[in-house]
Amino acid sequence: MPLPLSTRKILAETGALSRFTGKFFTTGIKPRYEWNELIRQCFVIGYRSLPLVALTGFIMGLVLTMQLRPSLVDYGVESQLPAMVAIAIVREIGPVITALIFAGKIGSSIGAELGSMKVTEQIDAMEVSGTNPFKFLVVTRVLSATLMLPILVILSDVISLYGSYLGVNIRSTTSFNLFFSQVIDNLSYSDVIPAFIKSYFFGFAVGIIGCFKGYHSNKGTEGVGQSANSAVVVASIMIFILDLIAVQITDLLGIN
Amino acid sequence: METENTIQGTIRNPKRTENVIEIRGLHMSFGSNRVLKDFNFVLHKGENVVVLGKSGSGKSVLIKCIIGLLSPDSGSIYVFGRNIPELSQAELDSIRIRVGFLFQSNALYDSMTVRENLEFPLRRHRLNLNKEQVNELVMEMLENVGLPYTVNMMPSELSGGMKKRIALARTLILKPDIILYDEPTTGLDPITGREISELMLQLQKKYNTSSIIISHDMKCVEFIADRIVVLINGTAYAEGDFENLRLHKDPLVHSFFD
Secondary structure (H helix, E strand, C coil): CCCCHHHHHHHHHHHHHHHHHHHHHHHHCCCCCCHHHHHHHHHHHHHHHHHHHHHHHHHHHHHHHHHHHHHHHHHCCHHHHHHHHHHHHHHHHHHHHHHHHHHHHHHHHHHHHHHHHHHCCHHHHHHHCCCCHHHHHHHHHHHHHHHHHHHHHHHHHHHHHHHHHHHHHHHCCCCHHHHHHHHHHHCCHHHHHHHHHHHHHHHHHHHHHHHHHHHCCCCHHHHHHHHHHHHHHHHHHHHHHHHHHHHHHHHHCCCC | CCCCCCEECCCCCCCCCCEEEEEEEEEEEECCEEEEEEEEEEEECCCEEEEEECCCCCHHHHHHHHCCCCCCCEEEEEECCEEHHHCCHHHHHHHHCCEEEECCCCCCCCCCCHHHHHHHHHHHHCCCCCHHHHHHHHHHHHHHCCCHHHCCCCHHHCCHHHHHHHHHHHHHCCCCCEEEEECCCCCCCHHHHHHHHHHHHHHHHHHCCEEEEECCCHHHHHHHCCEEEEEECCEEEEEECHHHHHCCCCHHHHHHHC
């Protein structure tokens, strides 16, 4: 019995994405290296995402603290609030929420930009001018996304914890030093390192899926919108799948 | 080599020099749709050849095969004596530097200024040039197309005719030996179309290029063509100069000139 059409489409797309990822590695390691474009993309992808990541991180820390507080008060462990928020943010919420925000902003922007370049023949123009468009457009964007997301996650975590500190001080008074010494005392390398490593994978997923969707855009301007949209949807799903895999790996390795 | 299954006509510029492009037995299909069938073609040095044909007849496919954007099913495409389908990526890139391509949509990089658009090929293929020399070349090309004042503008700030001129300047900046034009006057008003045609001819004389022009604009065709190849059913059906083909008895050929 033949597989349903939707299943075949998903399998075909997965195969195409795998080939695209393979091409990224085989093309990316060969000279010539596009350093100038890589630095420009790091600025575009990293620096310009900072305000959004900072704002959402701040609100996330503040809201999480305010939501957790009543439950902890009920159990009489209000003093554990900084430790609990810190672990939740650093291990899980910080990387995942930042990656989702990143997918929304950068994944869609890469998908739309490359999609638009594809339908207006700009990618072909690059190719006929003797420049490898895959190397210039795809490799630089994927590397930038991979390198920038972990940095954004660290910044988001710090800003979230600052938001949490303000949240704690809405109903009680805790000094800045006391709050952050409690945070640092309760965090271990096993909280920080796996979260940092998985951020690289999240960044890679957002970059490669955004580029894949944009690079294979068709159907004119309608296709550009579809590329941007599906880049965000697929990247977001991939972030959750990678997170699940990361949790399983850390669990198997006993890093808890 | 001349095409064997072609209705021959007289050619306005009969002087024969070296072949810069030679296509033999080219076949290209998309699924069951056979676009090019045993297509044969020659472009001589310094010649302007117009390829005429209905929409979907494979004209754009032909020039995309020449530049290596599409791989033909079979046949050979010799550009400067090198068979394009057999070249490695590095060899193909070295040929592409000598062949300019003007896209129908202009294909200007819309995230870059006009200066950056023109500098892009130079920064990649003329690494020996310093900043001043790059700037001089950019300004020379912009002056060639009459738009030096647009140097810091974005493509979105330009009109259709201006975009076409800038795209032409970018195509010429590496001083190519061959230029492939994909419908250069489509979408432009008749006056601008005429100006672009004149500019193409003027720059062709200045830089001594050879050209293949895909066009439906018969005024442009009459003005610019040394020779016309009529593409019907995937083959070079007829060939000759404008007057010769205009008076052609075959209704399939004649219909283009009505």
